[in-house]
Amino acid sequence: MSNTxxxxxxxxxxxxCCPPLTERPLSADEAERTAKMxxxxxxxxxxxxxxxxxxxxGGEACVCDISDVGVSQPTVSHHLKKLREAGLLTSERRGTWxxxxxxxxxxxxxxxxxxxxx
Amino acid sequence: MSNTxxxxxxxxxxxxCCPPLTERPLSADEAERTAKMxxxxxxxxxxxxxxxxxxxxGGEACVCDISDVGVSQPTVSHHLKKLREAGLLTSERRGTWxxxxxxxxxxxxxxxxxxxxx
Numbered sequence: 077m078s079n080t081x082x083x084x085x086x087x088x089x090x091x092x093c094c095p096p097l098t099e100r101p102l103s104a105d106e107a108e109r110t111a112k113m114x115x116x117x118x119x120x121x122x123x124x125x126x127x128x129x130x131x132x133x134g135g136e137a138c139v140c141d142i143s144d145v146g147v148s149q150p151t152v153s154h155h156l157k158k159l160r161e162a163g164l165l166t167s168e169r170r171g172t173w174x175x176x177x178x179x180x181x182x183x184x185x186x187x188x189x190x191x192x193x194x
Numbered sequence: 195m196s197n198t199x200x201x202x203x204x205x206x207x208x209x210x211c212c213p214p215l216t217e218r219p220l221s222a223d224e225a226e227r228t229a230k231m232x233x234x235x236x237x238x239x240x241x242x243x244x245x246x247x248x249x250x251x252g253g254e255a256c257v258c259d260i261s262d263v264g265v266s267q268p269t270v271s272h273h274l275k276k277l278r279e280a281g282l283l284t285s286e287r288r289g290t291w292x293x294x295x296x297x298x299x300x301x302x303x304x305x306x307x308x309x310x311x312x
Contacts, residue, residue, distance in 0.1 A: 098253075098296075101246040104264070107238040115236025120225040123232065128219040135216075146222070178216075187308035190301050 097189055113186055116162035121147055122155045129156075129165060130178045138173035215307055231304055234280035239265055240273045247274075247283060248296045256291035 094106045102110065117123050124145045129137045139152050147155075156176050159165045164183070165176045212224045220228065235241050242263045247255045257270050265273075274294050277283045282301070283294045 097245040097248040100249050101262075102242050104238065104242065107242040107245075111236050111238040111241045114232045114241065118229050118233025118236040120222065120229040123229045124220050124222065124225040127215040127225075130215040131218050144219075183308050187305050190305035190308065 093185060094189060110186075110189070113162050113164060113182065116159050116164055119155070121145060121151075122159060125152060125155050126159055126164065126178075129176050136175050136177040138175045140173055211303060212307060228304075228307070231280050231282060231300065234277050234282055237273070239263060239269075240277060243270060243273050244277055244282065244296075247294050254293050254295040256293045258291055 093109050094102055117126060125142060128142045128145070129135075132141060139149055139156065142152055143149070145152070153174075156165065156167070156174075160167050160176065164179055166179050167174050167176050169175075211227050212220055235244060243260060246260045246263070247253075250259060257267055257274065260270055261267070263270070271292075274283065274285070274292075278285050278294065282297055284297055285292050285294050287293075
């Protein structure tokens with residue numbers, strides 16, 4: 077019998093990845109994972125929505141808070157879902173609304189990837 | 195008659211842009227400019243090529259240096275051109291080859307955009 081107990085491991089939606097881009101060429105796997113996040117921010121409307129969530133009071137926002145980017149509410153919801161699927165936002169339903177929050181560890185990893193290359 | 199002379203202003207391909215994403219929502223113009231750069235890195239092959247250039251000896255590389263990403267040389271050239279058009283790489287022809295180099299100021303701005311949001 078063993079005294080050790082295995083603790084549950086919380087798997088992040090998208091694990092932060094990869095050395096700074098100046099260090100060595102990314103592998104195919106690393107590039108696949110990381111490109112998804114860049115792609116998610118590669119659309120002007122999604123990027124505006126992302127900055128709207130990131131800069132919103134308390135670091136979170138629901139569709140009801142974001143209405144000034146010139147697209148319909150279903151379109152906003154669609155883009156927020158894409159950002160969540162890319163691992164950049166997390167979401168939580170509270171009553172009628174889904175609240176979105178920036179995933180700081182993933183963002184920090186992306187920032188490091190780029191800033192270390194400068 | 196005036197003694198002042200106007201000096202030529204060097205316009206960068208893509209000017210570094212925008213406050214950290216946590217500061218305020220990006221405007222439509224800012225998002226348009228910035229999304230282009232994220233989009234350029236949003237493709238796995240382009241991201242691998244970008245890291246291959248960024249991590250190459252001397253910080254520059256030509257197509258002749260990059261041959262291990264599993265795509266043909268014309269495809270490599272095509273992707274490097276896209277990265278240049280997005281303002282992420284600069285290029286210079288020397289003899290037979292075009293050499294690509296990372297544009298550090300643009301990268302640093304992108305890194306800041308993300309890391310400050312963490």
